[in-house]
Amino acid sequence: MITDTLRAKRRRSALVAKRRRTALRTLAFMAPWLIGFAVFFAYPLLSTVYFSFTKYDGFRPPVFNGLDNWTYVFTQYPQFWPAMRNTLWLVVVMVACRVVFGLGVGLLITKVKTGTGIFRTLFYLPYLAPPVAATLSFVFLLNPGTGPVNTLLDGAGLPQPGWFTDADWSKPALTMLAVWGVGDLMVIFMAALLDVPKEQYEAAELDGAGAWQRFRHITLPNISPIILFAVVTGVIQAMQYYTQPLVAGKVAAGVIGGSGQQFEPGYPDKSTLTLPQIVYNTGFQRFDYGTACVLALVLFTLCMAFTALLMRRRGGLIGGGHR
Amino acid sequence: MTPAHRRTAVLQWIAVHSLAIAAALFFVLPFVFVFLTSLMTDQQALTRDLVPDTWVWENYAKVWDTPGFLTWWRNTLLYAGLGTVLTVASSIPVAYALAKFRFRGQRVSMLLVIAMMMLPPQVVIIPMYLFWAQQLDLSGTLWPLIIPLAFGDAFSIFLLRQFLLTIPDEYLDAARVDGCGELRALLRVVLPMAKPGIAAVALFSFFSLWNDYFGPQIYASDNPAAWTLSYGLESFKGAHHTNWNLTMAATVLVMAPVIVLFFFAQKAFVEGVTLTGVKG
Numbered sequence: 218m219i220t221d222t223l224r225a226k227r228r229r230s231a232l233v234a235k236r237r238r239t240a241l242r243t244l245a246f247m248a249p250w251l252i253g254f255a256v257f258f259a260y261p262l263l264s265t266v267y268f269s270f271t272k273y274d275g276f277r278p279p280v281f282n283g284l285d286n287w288t289y290v291f292t293q294y295p296q297f298w299p300a301m302r303n304t305l306w307l308v309v310v311m312v313a314c315r316v317v318f319g320l321g322v323g324l325l326i327t328k329v330k331t332g333t334g335i336f337r338t339l340f341y342l343p344y345l346a347p348p349v350a351a352t353l354s355f356v357f358l359l360n361p362g363t364g365p366v367n368t369l370l371d372g373a374g375l376p377q378p379g380w381f382t383d384a385d386w387s388k389p390a391l392t393m394l395a396v397w398g399v400g401d402l403m404v405i406f407m408a409a410l411l412d413v414p415k416e417q418y419e420a421a422e423l424d425g426a427g428a429w430q431r432f433r434h435i436t437l438p439n440i441s442p443i444i445l446f447a448v449v450t451g452v453i454q455a456m457q458y459y460t461q462p463l464v465a466g467k468v469a470a471g472v473i474g475g476s477g478q479q480f481e482p483g484y485p486d487k488s489t490l491t492l493p494q495i496v497y498n499t500g501f502q503r504f505d506y507g508t509a510c511v512l513a514l515v516l517f518t519l520c521m522a523f524t525a526l527l528m529r530r531r532g533g534l535i536g537g538g539h540r
Numbered sequence: 541m542t543p544a545h546r547r548t549a550v551l552q553w554i555a556v557h558s559l560a561i562a563a564a565l566f567f568v569l570p571f572v573f574v575f576l577t578s579l580m581t582d583q584q585a586l587t588r589d590l591v592p593d594t595w596v597w598e599n600y601a602k603v604w605d606t607p608g609f610l611t612w613w614r615n616t617l618l619y620a621g622l623g624t625v626l627t628v629a630s631s632i633p634v635a636y637a638l639a640k641f642r643f644r645g646q647r648v649s650m651l652l653v654i655a656m657m658m659l660p661p662q663v664v665i666i667p668m669y670l671f672w673a674q675q676l677d678l679s680g681t682l683w684p685l686i687i688p689l690a691f692g693d694a695f696s697i698f699l700l701r702q703f704l705l706t707i708p709d710e711y712l713d714a715a716r717v718d719g720c721g722e723l724r725a726l727l728r729v730v731l732p733m734a735k736p737g738i739a740a741v742a743l744f745s746f747f748s749l750w751n752d753y754f755g756p757q758i759y760a761s762d763n764p765a766a767w768t769l770s771y772g773l774e775s776f777k778g779a780h781h782t783n784w785n786l787t788m789a790a791t792v793l794v795m796a797p798v799i800v801l802f803f804f805a806q807k808a809f810v811e812g813v814t815l816t817g818v819k820g
Contacts, residue, residue, distance in 0.1 A: 246637035249630040253691030264667035328556045347751040349770045350791045354574045365573040368588045404813045457660040460753040493662040517663045524658040
């Protein structure tokens, strides 16, 4: 009897030891991420929350000022609502254009029979162009006076917009740049389209369904999770839009980049302001860290809301990788 | 096939390929115009001409010899190269644990990884900047950008985990039965099978670091000796602000390595993109 309890005890302690070993092992494998998360994310995020309630210029110590920065941002800060309106515009128009165009090109590439590889590569390449280089190229291409695009429009007898120098055309110009780099969506849609079961098309064809009906009733329902994925990731990208609008504004305004020169972003007439840009401008050029932290937290909240939506989609991003 | 069927098939072939050629023009013409302008003289680049009269290949030599350009290359290679190595090395064990272990808090960890992947760097940049610049005095270098990469990168962890899930557990179980520890199982069994996934993650990481503008702007903008190509390129335009020919030549030089690398690693890259969206 004694030996029985002893054995049970020993078994239990062996089990505990094993569990501890497994836990330690997991901890060891997860360590880089855990440290990174704590040091480079959780702690700074809490600091951001703290600074958002202070008056802080980075030199003198932060002074608590309650909700002052928050009310300032929402009621008086001249950059805030233009940036929010631009973001809304980009979320609606730019994301819609990218998704529709990406799906269109994805469909097209599945129908191409000759030279598929060449076409796919050509469609994909702009996605790889470094954002600063791509933006510089587009500011040049859409240069109202001498750019090739307006030269071509002139040749065709069409009106020639001012693009990046005209507040009404700067966001359409950014949209063209974004649509040009649609190669990532093309690849994702192409893979999804090739996964639609062939039998469904054959059955529909036997029933006499036309091309549009087959697209509407078979293709779309089959790829709808991917469309949702493209829309939500597109919205998150639009909220994070930084390099392209900043560089386009700077270059179109003729500002010399690099050290020294201050630049009031949003040229022309705040039409290219976005939230991340005003976080940078408010913090690192106006040295108003408190207000910048409020803006950062608004950005945080918006991104998290859409990420939550993304994670709730059927099958979820973390559902697993079973094909 | 009846003649009528064949006729529709031929018409369809023509319609699809005309559309494809039109789309190809839209995607390729910007590159073509940029390249053509990079070969014009200063004066011609300011006109409406589309094709250079004389092909000035020396523009490229001039850009190459611009003070700072080689330094920016070196910095970019250091940032993108070392950054990629650190990202991959630190993300692999985390992705492995998330894909192949069972532990409490696994789901939450995964949710946090995805949440971080979706967050723009601007959200925490102010405390981060103060930390690196004021406490560690590393402003004006690329180290504040490189060091955090040794602690895993959310996107790389996510992508690798998606890839590791496709490797059947049976291989691992067999290794464990043979008395392999987890580390040995990871190094000897999983990594060789995960090569395509690792290649995709490395490429993505390299491209995103090569393209990064915000990071160098925050930490290196005060010190041109620490600029990267992405950051320097725009100032290049400023330094020669009417010289579209030289600016476009510099643009071509910054785009070229990315495109060359893509041709060598096309398959891994496309596979990676697909992995982010489809196999969720």
